[in-house]
Amino acid sequence: MNSMEREERIGRSLGELRQTFRSGRTRSVGWRKSQLRALLKMMDENEDQIFKALHQDLGKHPVEAYRDEIGVVKKSASYSLSCVEKWMAPAKGRIPLLFFPASGEVLPEPLGLALIFVSWNFPISLALDPLIGAISAGNTVVLKPSELAPECSAFLAKTIPLYLDSEAIKVVEGGTDIAEQLLQQKWDKIFFTGSPRVGKIVMSAAAKHLTPVTLELGGKCPIILDSLSNPSDIKVAAKRIVGGKWGPCSGQACIAIDYVLVEHKFASTLIELLKKTINKFYGENPKALKNLSKIVNNHQFDRLRNIIEDPAVAASIVHGGSLDEKSLIIEPTILLNPPLESAIMTEEIFGPLLPIITLTNIEESIEFINSRPKPLALYAFTKNEAFKKKILTETSSGSLTFNDCMVQYLCDALPFGGVGQSGFGRYHGKYSFDTFSHEKAVLRRSFFLELEPRHFVVRNYNSLSILDTPRNA
Known part of the structure; x- marks a missing residue:
């Protein structure tokens, strides 16, 4: 497949993901919970394959693989499954008496289409842990595994479509050329785990579309x-x-x-x-x-x-x-x-x-x-x-x-x-949900009790000397 064909294929995939998001189905609590349950099922039914892939890519012992990869994902997915309905609920906002009669709330809403770049050192948990946050928040997602862990990348690409909603969550494999093509697209959120050097490239590309970025980098x-x-x-x-x-x-x-x-x-x-x-x-x-x-x-x-x-x-x-x-x-x-x-x-x-x-x-x-x-x-x-x-x-x-x-x-x-050169943004648990959400402020007022003094400036602007003063005076 040449570069143009890959770009067309990526474009079609992103179009399908955006259409899915616009349909509204990823916003429902039912969809979010069904995907988290499916992810847990995927981990349970494919443990041996994950052990094998991690051993081939990194030589990880099964005990280490379970502790740092499989166990992390199961814990995170189970926690999110038990909390996501509460996280989704609007939070009541305290409105000053000046606004009476009125009510306010803060409503978490999904950002839209998210891109998750995965690092090679924990190729399963660093793929699925952020994905859990993106799903919990109701987003559609493109997951880009690391080509430096090819067996784990292949496992994710082959297995995720068998369990998760393939019209809302897609895995795109490839090297730096694919990563560059993905960065040329417009996203609603980019989540990157990797080195500060590559993090700068990701942030520079995101800036072209004013895309919010979470950078999980390293340091000493x-x-x-x-x-x-x-x-x-x-x-x-x-x-x-x-x-x-x-x-x-x-x-x-x-x-x-x-x-x-x-x-x-x-x-x-x-x-x-x-x-x-x-x-x-x-x-x-x-x-x-x-x-x-x-x-x-x-x-x-x-x-x-x-x-x-x-x-x-x-x-x-x-x-x-x-x-x-x-x-x-x-x-x-x-x-x-x-x-x-x-x-x-x-x-x-x-x-x-x-x-x-x-x-x-x-x-x-x-x-x-x-x-x-x-x-x-x-x-x-x-x-x-x-x-x-x-x-x-x-x-x-x-x-x-x-x-x-x-x-x-x-x-x-x-x-x-992280902070400074070690990155910015945060995740895990509720913080993952927040990372992939926008907190929308909602103010509700009635037509009752109109205070006329609020319109004083508009009605009397011609008589206000400060507004009559020429700008070049």
Whole structure:
């Protein structure tokens, strides 16, 4: 299929989606609930296929695949199904006495035709979680999976039409050429998950039609690790750091830990605990690592290899560093004080490499973080309430989690999104519904009680000197 034929096909698909939206059927609570139930059924009946696709694309273990992909989607769809009718209901607005007699409300209405771009690192959950929000809000949708996860992309393209309304929800596969053609179209909403570089391209294209955009981007997500005095607390922190760094897709996650800030005196203790925990979680043989996802492709593998083969960076490795190009596996790797100007400390790592940066005093961490772009997520392990307050009030990040990592992503009651270069907009739970909705203000008045003074200016404008004064006086 050549470029012109693809463009015509996209145009026909979008025309059908717009016609469906104009028909009004996606606005009904019945349609929304039926689609959410169908999505849950799809997940239940195709678990094995999803496991297989995720393993082929990313080497994900079934436990990881269920936790980070299937489970996330089921939880999100079930929650939305139980709440969508309440979310749709108009909210009563308090109208000032000046407007008496009158009533007001805020009515959520769907935006229309939405485009969702999916990232490759969580190719199922990052496709279906935003889709749940778009469906709940009553929109029609085009879903563009990532070509870098081809098995998952093919699964979505083949399976979604079997379960969901194919006249309202369509999957469009392809590479950058298809993405560019889609961006040339007019949309009512664009939801993008990916890198800041591509996010700028998406936003630029959206600006031509004044299309609202949600950008879920990345960034370097740090941990502030205070010196914990209780040995059991230190062990728990080490487990959560290892799980948060290497557990989700070998660090190929936008909210994965990018580096750790710790005091000099505590660094050696932390490193030894991390080593023991890594060996316990993943095994001691780098060539037979358990439960560790592979790097997505050769390009990303080479990028990470180049980072740690920089002589100055390689000299800072204190654990790991082994690479297996055939299997695209990189051993969990810890680095101590790599050069701050090196790529590992200036670019988002998106891989299983963990720099540890030492400070004289842990409170210096606030200035360190504030001197860099705002992170998507900030993690802080401390029992010092005064220090917690200082971190809370003196730093800015998409989210802030104390004494744990990654878990904030799973909480539907909290919004997920970035700030600054880590993106803008938010979703999850009710926030997903809001992201794909317009809150329409509705004011209702009667013909009763007409206050004549309101018309004074109109009736007497000729006598008002301010209006008689020439503009060039």
